[in-house]
Amino acid sequence: MPVTPTYPGVYIEELPSRVRTITAVSTSVTAFVGHTRRGPLNQPVTITSFADFERRFGGLAPDSAVSYAVQQFFLNGGSIAVVVRVAKAGTAGSSRVALQAAGRDVLELTAREPGKWGDGLRVQVDYDTPTPDQTFNLHVLDLASGSQESHFHLSMDPHGDRYVATLVNSSSALVTAEPLGEAPARPDPSGTVSQPFETVPGADALTKTYEVTVNATKREFTLYDPATDGAAPTALAQLALLLERKLRALPDAPGQRAFSAARVRVSGKQLQVIAGSGDPGHVLTFSPKDGGAPNLGSAVNPPVHALSGGADGEPPGFADLIGNEVDKTGVNALRDVADVNLLCLPEVAGYADLDQMVTVLAQAERLCVDKRMFLLVDAPASWRGIDDARAQLTKFDPLGDHAALYFPHLRMVDPLTGRLRAFPPSGAVAGVMARTDAERGVWKAPAGTEARLAGVTALTVPMTDPENGLLNPVAVNCLRIFPVIGPVVWGARTLEGADRAASQWKYVPVRRLALMIEESLYRGTKWVVFEPNDEKLWGQVRLNVGSFMHSLFRQGAFQGTSPREAYFVKCDKDTTTQQDINSGVVNIVVGFAPLKPAEFVIVKIQQMAGQIEV
Structure with missing residues (x-):
């Protein structure tokens, strides 16, 4: 001043x-739009490795071309990807379960994302809270990944600061919660609940033998043995630890962990026993063999609640991939993402109808023009030779300088089957572009002997130099395999790069460099607005x-x-x-x-x- x-x-x-x-903007953040096993629908998610993709989208799936494209992107040098999951309208569903209190549904839990993965979620309820007569804890376990969430001290009071819907819906990555009915009670605790203990029974009352049953498997144990268990428990928490130790020492039936992973919690003045197998049918029931023993099973509930009804959804049709701008669905889900440079739609390569394929690609290129992105187009899977490509290339006339076409498809080993399979090349080509940008710069053509394709065993259409010479002048970027060098990208033209077009945007690196400069100046000159x-x-x-x-x-x-x-x-x-x-x-x-x-x-x-x- x-x-x-x-x-x-x-x-x-x-x-x-x-x-x-x-500052120069990024040049190789790649968006993939299509069908995946799990993940949020029509919401862009940024990932930085294929391990991220496996956690968020379920990994490879035989009917998901996007999953393989993402894997090939990171395999070939990609570093940042944005994935948008799209499914055929009305085919994807979320797993659900309704928790009960006294036989009435009081709380519905729904898997956060649609898909069969939600059927692997398990839910437990206990009353081990500071106010065990009013609140409850909710534990959610994903059997597939092993991840677990615990939400403590929850209330069914919509006016309370621990309201279950508010806390779970804002913090859980696995489920959402919705209370059912008017003034619903809290859900029943999971597993087997004992009688209330005003005081811990004495040593004489604890030295009793119990028969415990789970899924027709019966075992016997002595709750307290002074010779081996030391001093008798004097607090309810000590009694819980003793009972848990006794149960875990019992032999399980083959393939079960009901006893070996059993848990015993203190819920107010009661003990809560939960089988460790994760099977809703594995309920532990206790019966004393001697009269007068403490009642360890006054209330019997399922040890866990399993969500069910999830559906992965079918691969999207061309209308689902296009989506719409108002709801931000399909490729239009990328409109609010600031940093995306490349776009891949590997699923459209499998369309039998080329008109539908080009309709999707034309809408995607329009988005690329609006967002200063570049579209990588996979050749149709139906192109089995040079003649097919030359005869049907006119179908792609609606596309222009914001797109490039790559032919043929790659033959790689499918990790799920161990067999050779054909894959659209866009994911691998995007990885090559990212690697070239990092090593040389966006102005270097992502082609040549340095543009090697990792993991590629063969191509669906091997080409000679003369055959390559028929496609290069009409703006088809060929993939080739050369002795010693191996599989490489051997073309760098946009779809406006045919010799007869004489376009100034003939080459991919020129178009991408211009996009980078435009976006960098667009962001870097905003300070000029309202200056004198x-x-x-x-x-x-x-x-x-x-x-x-x-x-x-x-x-x-x-x-x-x-x-x-x-x-x-x-x-x-x-x-x-x-x-x-x-x-x-x-x-x-x-x-x-x-x-x-x-x-x-x-x-x-x-x-x-x-x-x-x-």
């Missing part, structure tokens, strides 16, 4: 810098934008040996007239000389007849 001098001396004032750094529109502002703009372009020039992104040859930035009275100023407009003109890939290397060889002596 301005300094007001009042005494003779030196005053220091800090001035804000006029230099605002423009005069020469002072124009000078700052030239300085900031020029600094960004010069940093790209120094990295080798442009042609030319000097900045003057490589790029220019104009923002002055020639670009912004008085009429523009009156209209609130400032015009910034940025130009650059892109690097074009060397597609054709021509070596001219001439024989020398020998030196002529003079």
Whole structure:
């Protein structure tokens, strides 16, 4: 702030810098849209490894082309992906269970995400809380992953600060909760609940033999043996530990863990015994063999409650993949995601109807134009040879310079079966692009001997050089296998890159570099809005934008040996007239000389007849 001098001396004032750094945006964050085993529907989820995909979306599935594409993306060098799960309308369902109190449904739990995975969720209820007569604890276990959640001290009072719906729905990653009916009671505790103990029974009362039964398996045990158990328990918690130790020492039936993993909790003045098998039918029932023994089974409930009714859903049709902009479904779910650069739709390659395939891809490319993204198009699975590609390529005419087509499909070992299988190439190509961007820059064509495809055993259509020469001029990027080098990407043209089109956006690296510059300048010049529109502002703009372009020039992104040859930035009275100023407009003109890939290397060889002596 301005300094007001009042005494003779030196005053220091800090001035804000006029230099605002423009940072280059990401170039290889890849979005995958399609069918997965689990995950939220029509919601973009960012992942950074295939392990993340396995946790959030269930891993590989035979009917999920997206799952294999994501795996191939990370295998080939990808680092960040955004996955959107889409299913055929009305086919995906969430697992549910209704917890009861005195035979009446009082609380419904629903799996957080649709899918059969929810059928593996198990729920337990206990009253081991500070107020055991009023509140309860809820434990949720995912048998498949082993993850467990515990929600403590819950209440069924909608006006209380521990209301079950509020706490569970805001914090659980596995389930949502909805109380049922008016003024519902809290759900019954899980497992076998003992009689209330006003005091812990004495040693004489505890030295009794019990018969415990689970699923027709009967075992006997002595609750307390002074010779081996030491001092008799004097608190209910000690009695619970003793009973748990006795149960876990009993032999289980083959394949069961009802006894070995049994748990005993204190719920107020009662003991709660829960079988450890995770099977709702494994209820522990106690019967004393001697009269007068403490009643350990006055109330018998299922040890766990199993959710059921989940459905993974069928792979989406073309209308489901397109979705709509209002509800943000299908590919339109990406409209609110800030950083996505590449888009893959591997499922459409399997469509028998090419018109439906192109309809989806055209809508996806329109999204790419709006969001400054780039679409990787898989060749149809029906293309079994060069002739198929040449005959049906006109179907893709609606697509333009924001898309590139790759042919043929990859043959790789399916980890689920151990057999060779054909896969759409977009996921692997996206990984190659990410690796190339990290190693060389977005201006380097993601093709050539460095663009090797990891894990690829063969291609569905092997090609020779002459056959490749038939497809390259019509903007089909071929995948090839060369001796020693192996499988590589051998093309870098957009779908507007046919020779006859003579487009300035012929090459993939030129188009992607322009998208990166556009998005970086779009974000980096927002500070200009509402600034005074005069020469002072124009000078700052030239300085900031020029600094960004010069940093790209120094990295080798442009042609030319000097900045003057490589790029220019104009923002002055020639670009912004008085009429523009009156209209609130400032015009910034940025130009650059892109690097074009060397597609054709021509070596001219001439024989020398020998030196002529003079």
